[in-house]
Amino acid sequence: MAHEHADLHDPETDPLATYVLEPDDVRPLLARAVAGPGHATHAARAPFTGAPIAAVPLATPADVPAAARRARAAQRLWAARPLRERTALLLRVHDLLLERQSDVLDLLQVETGKARTHAWEEVGDVANAARWHALRAPRLLAPRRVRGLVPGFTSVRVHRHPHGVVGVVTPWNYPLSLGLGDALTAVVAGNAVLLRADPQTALTLLWAAELLADAGAPEDLVQVLVGGPDVGMALLEHVDHAAFTGSTASGRVFAARAGELGVPVTLELGGKNAMYVADDVDVEAAAAAAVRACFGSAGQVCAGIERLYVHEDVREAFVAAFVRRTAALRLGAGLDYRSDMGSLASAEQLARVVEHVEDAVGHGALVLTGGAQRPDLGPYFYEPTVLVEVPRDARAFGEETFGPVVAVHPVASDDEAVAAVNDSAYGLVAAVWSADLRRARSLAARVRAGAVVVNETHHTLWGSVGAPIGGVGASGYGRRHGREGLWATTWEQAVVVQRGVHAGRGLGMAELHGLGTEVWPRVLTRALELQRALRLP
Template identity: 80%
Template sequence: MAHEHADLHDPETDPLATYVLEPDDVRPLLARVVAGPGHATSTAVAPFTGAPIAAVPLTAPDDLPDAARRARAAHRLWAARPVAERAAVLLRAHDLLLERQSDVLDLLQVETGKARAHAWEELGDVANAARYYALRARRLLAPRTVRGLMGPLTSARVLRHPLGVVGVVTPWNYPLSLGLGDALPALVAGNAVLLRADPQTALTLLWCAELLEDAGLPADLLQVVVGGPAVGMALLEHVDHAGFTGSTRAGRVFAARAGELGVPVTLELGGKNPMYVAADVDVEAAAEGAVRACFGSAGQLCASIERIYVHEDVHDRFVSALVRRTAALRLGVGLDYRADLGSLVGPDQLARVVEHVEDAVGHGATVLVGGEQRPDVGPYVYEPTVLADVPPVARAYREETFGPVVAVSPVASDDEAVAAMNDSELGLVAAVWTRSAARGAALAARVRAGAVMVNDTHHLLWGSVGAPIGGVGASGHGRRHGREGLWETTWTQTVVAQRGVHTGRGLGMREIHELGPEVWPRVLTRLLRLERALRLP
């Protein structure tokens, strides 16, 4: 059953009907693209209107060697600076991002089609990460002392060094969060960054490069390359580490090439993310949380919930509340905060969503709400959709839809819910709703996912910037955020020194070996037993 959604589009008064980025406004940004003379261009289409945005220069693989050479030269000077100086740039970037938020929110909406509130979530995420790494980097990168073999006679220190040049391959759906957000920890660690922007959202990342320069980042430390899979793959030949966010299929190809080149990679890939609603929930609270979890950025979010399993005791009441709240969402395509849901990014994504819904219905699924395109609102707008009775043969059962579509299924117990949630090769995020904190923690520990939210959505997860985020299984490996996200772009060096060797005061391994091959094993055996008795680590 389809419901009428409120929409806010008025072609007579909507400024987007005539909204155009003026050439003089974007020319300085386009000049920042790493691209040689005679470059090809790509013209993205604004999701809100279907009109062209700007012809963006494309980077060719031949442009990368010079960019990497300049990045390495800049990195050497940057890495020599104290961490506090590097962190100061992140704090200034934080302040400038908040001051200039209106400009970048406009760009984000024009390029991605998302509602303004969802665009702001990106901005808030990056500001949060900038502050965290600026204030924590000095401690997280500091040398640490560990116990050596000979106790106080041995000095053992672990140092962290930047890897050099880090490649960041960013998708179109969250350019600010997944582009600038991933570049910041690499930069504060002392690296240079080659940031590959998707042509659809290149202007946002070029704006970020300008912002960092205004914040005091030296030239060539962050360079933006623009292109598709070919330039992303070519980037691997010029970097010391690469972060990739995208589909599982593309990520596997990327990782295979990285393996051939010996380049370590961090991968965040696809997700068919589940949520469980236990029998003891506040139904209205859980339904409100589900709406936020399923339809952010029109579902074009790696952490979006696409499967909901509901205990049969509350199934009907929860579904009723979910359908009611979903039907009340306001659709719109404007540069303001009136809309709850914006547009899909373009025709390919719209076609995928339509195909998944039609395929599910063709195999017996029921549309509880939504299920329709809304060209009267925007060319790529699709209603937020709730499906029931989706069978295993349907594409939407296992494949990531990456749109505003969620399937709801009843379960009879917690055990059945956990089994259903884990019935996927993907393991990015999951959610559990229950009144009991102990029950939520116990259930979360049984779910095979890189992160589990209890009684909240991805907002809580992404906002906890000190905690690492990443997938398991076909959803990738490595982590962003937290100290792990910073350490991904460093290498460790252990320096061990023996004290007193040249003064005669030491009793180190040299002296022990001089006791003779029959004596030193007995001495070390006694030492090991003593340390065991003293419970020394």
């Protein structure tokens, strides 16, 4: 779209009529999709209206080998370029993304149904991450020295090399953040990327591919294949590393196949994230944050909160504030900033949310606010919903809902809260609220989650790009962001050099072995004892 983009918001017409794109508006984007001749197409439906958006060419597993060959050819040339050229690309992406944000914000809203403020979070995230990686990569990818066997004689340097071709399997809920964001991390390390886009949000990622091209990315360095799970699985046979974001069930299948092929993977999977509200909080501040954490992107975010554990001493005040703020959220469809929450993304998402709420109520739960569909706003709208008295045998108690539904549970102590938060197979993100930061940090250290946020929401975690993000247990393994996320797209090589051997006066293994099979172990034993005494690592 870049310069010749569709004007998706025409105030002179019915706004809902503008959510269907004409073929000529998106033809330049569709041309970027990797698909063979005679390909099938898929027209995702706009969540705001239920109408088809645009017919996007679908890739098949048969399209993957040729795309991988092109990616390998592009990667060899890209990895040979100076690192400063790769970081400069990220900075140009940063600038162009902010300059053209209105285009992609429209696409994000049309394809996901999220409110514009939540769509902007994706733009801000990718720009923030692009800048961080561009400025930090030179230090993080530089060779580093480590101590050798014989100090002064053995030198060791550890080098990082790009894997080669990285496969990125991205879901529909955060296509720009999880698709373009992961691609940029791999690219700055010297990799090429095969990016499998979900058909629901394919246009956003095809727009991202055009942005990369305009920023100067070589042809075929990042290719977008639109398709289902079969395409994602096919990538594993042709890549050197893969990053998967999606459900726990799908991620386990993906990881099993990767294990058979010997392909290293990082997985960010599901979550049933919890927040604990201690008895010393400012209930209004905590309630306001809880609303943001629970209902951002209509709850369709893996780091969102679905379980609230509130100390019984402040439960009544907190729940009153939380319900009041939740009920005041403005729901709506519109390519502007007037709505606080948008739509669910699809009929399937709506059905899951309805099922979880009805099941909880059927098991005795109470709805304090919400709990209803809003067809007057659009086909997939559902009110932000607060439940209490949700029993353990209700699906919403332990299963990920992935919608605007949260259950509030009272607890009598910090210990009970920690036990309840940890009572889950998942372990992605958690939050702790307390006026006593020492207490909060202590509680956070006891929580089994890949990240714990104190006195805020996951937004501050995600925005802290230097911090690694990832889960434990059923929430996956590996990390994105931080040095760990960058290093995951590389492999390490140790180069060990022994000095003085050719001069005949070194301390190489040949000289040590020349002392005799009984003497050299005693020499090394003494050397180890000396290093221990000197506290040399």
